[in-house]
Amino acid sequence: MSKAQPSAVPSRPKNKSAKKREPFYAVSPRWSDVSPIPLIEGPPGQKDPGPALATIAYSPRYSEAMSYLRAVMAVNEFSRRTLELTEDIIGMNPAHYTVWLYRVKILKALWESEGTRTEDGVMAELDWLEEISERNLKNYQIWHHRQLLVSLLPKLPTTEPEFVAHILSFDSKNYHVWTYRQWLCRRFPDPLLTTEMELQAVDALISEDVRNNSAWNHRYFVCFGADELKAIEAEGGNRKEILAKGGLVVDEDLVEREINYAKDHIAWAPQNPSAWNYLKGVLQRAAISVADMQVFCEGFVGGRHADLMSDSVRSSHALDWLADIYRLTGHFDSSKRCLHALANKWDPVRRKYWDFRAKQVDEEAREDQ
């Protein structure tokens, strides 16, 4: 290998179109000892395999880098230059499923040979990952890699909640980030769940955008879900059965606080489905009947006897809930009035669904007689 120290390495080409045609590895003295493995696109031993399926117009730069990656993977080389090669590949094909594992293996080998403490090595890699993450918000592997790294740490790095908040500032509903965030809470319940830390963070996000459904879902996880997961894992059971059995302690103060939280946010934006769904989730968890919400819901449609085709209706969700509540309490005509208003005025896209519900109410009414 060349004597060049990492600092003396000329900066590697960025993935810019002007550079895409120029060879890099083939002319680099640092790589002269490596024989690249060419792409095999057909059955072995066949001279002209014919057209391949889903052929992609690779840039020459990508093809070259990949041929060197195959060569170093084949001999299990774990070195500085291979670490840089993985960065090059990840920049062009971040979904490559083994290059990330290869990178982890290289990192661990380097930490050992260079005497780097795991914590320091992880923090340096997290720094590197930050820029890549901003450029590839929708990539799964990046978050999996981050999870793997952070799982090596004994304590929550103080920078991690800031980083998650930073990434959510680009895309506040990013599914990978929320998945990672949930994992982070489970990995480090202390301090995230044992203090108000995570609850306050999620409250801030809901205040910023009351329609951020991901944030509402996370609130459910923080308040109730973490316990449910523990029960699922401990008993190895079905979540619905565990809930139905009453196997989980329901903290009444918590339930009351969360019902009020949802109600306040519904009052603020009555047409926001996220808060309604959250309320439904909390009621289910606490085994409280939706019928208890009758007065609350009637407040958004102009009262019990309002004209549901008129402007007194402020929330289609309230109508939907009332349709259910009236059915449960045997007020079938009232229930049908709600469904009729939904089908014909407030939510005609789902007209067939509302009509279907109305038919169910009819059947129930008939059985009731």
Add this chain to the structure above:
Amino acid sequence: MSMSAEGKMQLDRERHVKYWKRCSQLLPEPYTSGEASRMSFGFFIVAALDLLGALETVITPAERQSWIEWIYTCQVPHTGGFRGFTGTILGGMRNPQNWHWDPANLPNTYFALATLVILGDDLGRVKRRECLAWVRRLQRPNGSFGEFLGEDNVVEGADDLRLCLCAVGTMKILQGNEQSIEIDAFRLRQFITNCQSHEGGFGQAPLLEAHSGLNYCAIAALSFLGLLRNPPESIQQVASQAKLDVTGCVRWMLDRQTTWIDGEDEDEDEDSEDDDERGDEDERKEKDFKHDEDEPQKQPLNLSSLRDGLMAQEPAAGAGFCGRCGKMADTCYCFWNVGALAILQQHQLVDIEALRRYLLQHVAHLIGGFGKAPGELPDVLHSYLGLATLAIYNEPGLKEFDPTFCFSKEAVEKMKKASWRLN
């Protein structure tokens, strides 16, 4: 935007055939970043041409045979599964010390087998027993499946519903006459059920946000679990064994249909011919509903469904589907929702005409294919799933569609030709 300007709304079959023919020859450079799923691109191309009835007419037998050979090139010798792309093949250098860098990959294995079936291959060269054993090794103690085996056969990748679906789909394609299911179906079912969120839809894992793509995976996986039983069980039977809240799930999927379509708020006046009919009353209603306008937020208010309420008799705008509560319409979510609804035989509850309008007038592209949203360039995933959605509603020019297998019913029938089933 609307290519059939005269209001005659129909699928421009020829244009789509041309699009797929082009894709079958060469995919442009930007597909490189998704190359790890190249087998899925191949599946979309072959399955789309099949759905359009063009696989035999625009692709020569030699080309089809050559594609079959390419897919077999991706079969990983010692596991029987398939790679996602040829980029990891180490050639003559391959040995037990390095072959974990070149593993078979579960989703791509389903796509490879499905593509072989559609191409009319009898699967005679598939290492069936090895492949089934490999799928079983990917199952985790919690019932879910990993994506591939790493060094020392460690199960790698996420444990999420996509992989659960690909595992049972692969097992179904490879199922012989004699076979009982040798995976832990009980735990798999339990894992799937636990992913149903309080919203009604399924998330990637327990307690994660409901998401239409993953929701489809949950429903299709349960459907495959039923098909794997001997004799087969209906999705309703499986769902009830799994203690699924089917009503809540169906409701959640129907709620995803939305007239909130990206980039169309500004030019709505131009493309809506029914504007005059809306009148002042609409405007007033819209204002009334905006009383929560003062709240601090970044997202535009989604009032579209309420605004449309007053033109309920004949909705002017199209309505696509979104993937999560509070998101905009996107072509692929039309399929993820409608496909799962079709498996549950509830797809007739959708506003079908508004959906067709969304697909044919808003996201169908001039060069063929479908974009993710209006004005977006088509790509193979959205283009296939757009066709699939239309096929579920028996669009003229398309073959009948099987929503569980995610390809034509005709191709599903071809599976019976698999060599081991003939004996």
